[in-house]
Amino acid sequence: MVHVRELNPARFEDALVNGGPSLNLDGLLMKPTAATPRRLPDDAANFHPHHEVHLPQGIIETEEEEKQHWFVGSIDQGTTSSRFLIFNGEGDPVASHQIEFENLYPKSGWHEHDPQELVSSVEQCIEEALRKFADLGHSKSDIRSIGITNQRETTVVWDRFTGEPLHNAIVWPDTRTGALVRELKSRDGSESLMDLCGLPLSTYPSSVKLLWLLRNVDSVKQAYEEGRLAFGTVDSWLIYKLNGGAKAEKPVHVTDSTNASRTMFVNLRTLQYDDKLLGFFGIDKSKIQLPKIVPSSDPECFGKIASGPLINVPIAGCLGDQSSALVGQCGFSPGQAKNTYGTGCFLLYNVGTEPVISKYGLLATVAYDFGGGQKPVYALEGSIAVAGSGVKFLMNNLGFVDESSEITSLAESVPDNGGVVFVTAFSGLFAPYWIDDAKGTLFGITHHTNKGHIARATLEATCYQTRAILDAMEKDSQHKLESLAVDGGLSNSDLCMQTQADITGIPVDRPAMRETTALGAAIAAGLATGVWRTLEDLKEVNRSGRKIFQPQMEKAKAEGMFKRWEKAVEMSKGWVQED
Incomplete structure (x- = not known):
């Protein structure tokens, strides 16, 4: 397909002055054609993609060339670091910068962040990535928009008149609310909350942190009593501050549907704040400013950068990190699933446009909401507490290897697990088991057992738990699993990914470019600003160099291994008992 490019303002004047049948802009050869109507501003300084003008002769290029020219920025604000990446229209990162910041642990079980440091780390990342981008010969004006992806349930509160935080952010794994959760579970109506919001009462959601x-x-x-309190998750806080905070003419206080669905304040079907949910937690809407809930992809709702090197560039996309990884993997069809193998694992399974409330120990959440008259898409979510952290346990605690990358070679030093099964329940088991009284347990140790067998059993433990979650997801959703897209550090292990394919009996699809979480936010922003027009345009994004691991093990053998795992899980129960 050949069509005229939507030129950015900085290039428009050059095109008018220097245009002709052999015009070359940024190294892109333009093919001669008659003057063609295309969206462009009469005034380049007020560029907007919906303006219509005529371009001079010679301003035309292929769609592939156009994708190479436009860029989208992505803020990836995580639990331990902030990053800013710049992607081209083919989904390839061309520049990035990352900054680690301090995690605060004031008491046992408490986990906090300095909200101001979250913002400053993002701003520094933008500056450094833009410097690298310029060194490659690009201009800020080539960046059409930016997206944001973030740690989800982490809770920030601030004074809506001064814009100053009122406390450190309480981070998603913080467990100080344990006693509060037990109290809430005893209240009338607690058993009906999950049907409304898709989440069970636990220490994770933002609601109990705010309370x-x-x-x-x-x-x-x-x-709160004086009506000055503003609440938000990290996306809301960053968007508010990047738009100028309280000093802005119209402060921007919004959140997208994926992040809103993690608060326990939102009805999963209407995607609006629910009076019954707010009432259960005792939240009076007249005393607190809650962020407006908007779609994950929109050219205007998230405002624009108020200062710095990307001043006036629109923020056009926002997704919670796990939803963003699913989008970055282009998991747009029901039955598609992604697994991010990080410290733990997070699995999201696309169930389509109707939410599914789990009967098998999973969470219901919004996968993405691209607006524009499209229905939001929902997902089932399951989490595994120990994945990459199991490898670190072997490295740091037992001294099996010096580098985590060496664990695969150690596991490959033996042909199989030698009968060893490792239930890596260091802090109980998460989905779909939810066994609090389990502890990490090794079964099947004999005089034959060596480090290689235990290393292999550690990798297999993640694969078994992934299989258990995917089985539960298929039962809940009634959708047959098609494939499993993977990313994260542990996905670098070919042995682990081949084992995953064998245990699940389905192909495991690993991209060459594994920055899928950041890519998802860029896709949301790019869809809102014309870098990509439809989901169909994304079918080739991040497809080159992917490796597909096909199941190779006999089904009967794989089933036997999984049954042995489930027997080991049962035997690991009951190690934690109250005195």
Whole structure:
């Protein structure tokens, strides 16, 4: 397909002055054609993609060339670091910068971030990545928009008049709310919450973190009583500050549907705040400013950068990190699933346009919501506590290897697990088992057992738990699993991914470019600003160099291994007992 490119303002004047049948812009050869109507501003400084003008002769290029020219930025704000990446229209990262920041642990089980440091780390990453981008010969004006992806349930509160945070952010794995959760579970109506919001009562959602702050931090309680309190997850806080915060003419306080669905305040079907849910937690909407819920992809709702090297560039996309990874893997069809193998594992399974409330120990969440009259898409989610951290345990605690990358070679030093099964329940087992009283347990040790067998059993443990979650997802969703897209550090192990394919009996699809979480946010922003027009345009994004691991093990053998795993899980129960 050949069509005229939507030129950016910085290149428009050059095109008018220097245009002709052999015009070359940024090394892209333009093919001669008659003057063609195309969207461009009369005034380049007020560029907007919906303006219509005529381009001079010679301004035409192939769709592939156009994709190479436009760029989208992506803020990836995680638990331990912030990053900014710049992707081209083919989904390839061309420049990036990453900064680690301090994680605060003021008490046992407490986990906090300095909200101001989250913002400053993002701003520094943008500056450094833009410097690298310029060194490659590109201009800021080549970046059409930026997207944001973020750690999800982490909770931030601030004064909506001054814009100053009222407490450190409480990070998603923080467990200080354990006693509060037990209290809430005893309340009337607690058993019906999951049907409304898709989440069970636990220490994870933002709701219990906010309630703890209201009960225990005087400045937060006072701001609430005086109507000054603003609440948000990390996406809301970053968008608010990047738009200028309280100093902005119209402060921007929004969140997207994927992040909103992790608060326990939102009805999963209407994607609006639910009075019954707010009432259960005792939240009075008149005393607190909650972020407006908007689609994950929109050219205007998220505002634009107020200062710095990307001033006036629109923020056009926002997705919680696990949803963003699913989008980055282009998991747009029901039955598609992705697994991110990080410290733990997070699996998201696309169930289509109707939410599925799990009966098998999973969470229901919004996968993505691209707006524009399209229905939101939902997912089932399951988490595994130990994946890459199991490898680190062998390295740091037992001294099996010096580098985590060496674990695969150690596991390959033996032909199989030698009968060893390792239930890596270091802090109980998560989905779909939810066994709190299990502990890490090795079964099948004999005089024959060596380090290689234990290393292989450690990798297999993640694969078995993934299989258990995927089985539960298929039962809940009634969708047959088609394939499993993978990313994250442990996905670098060919042995682990081949084992995953063998245990699940389905192909495992690993991309060459594994920055899928950041890519998902870029896709959301790019869809809103014309870099990609439809999901169909994304079918070739991040497809080159993918490796497909096909099942090779006999089905009967794989089933036997999985049954032995499930027997080991049963035997690992009951190690934690109250005195």
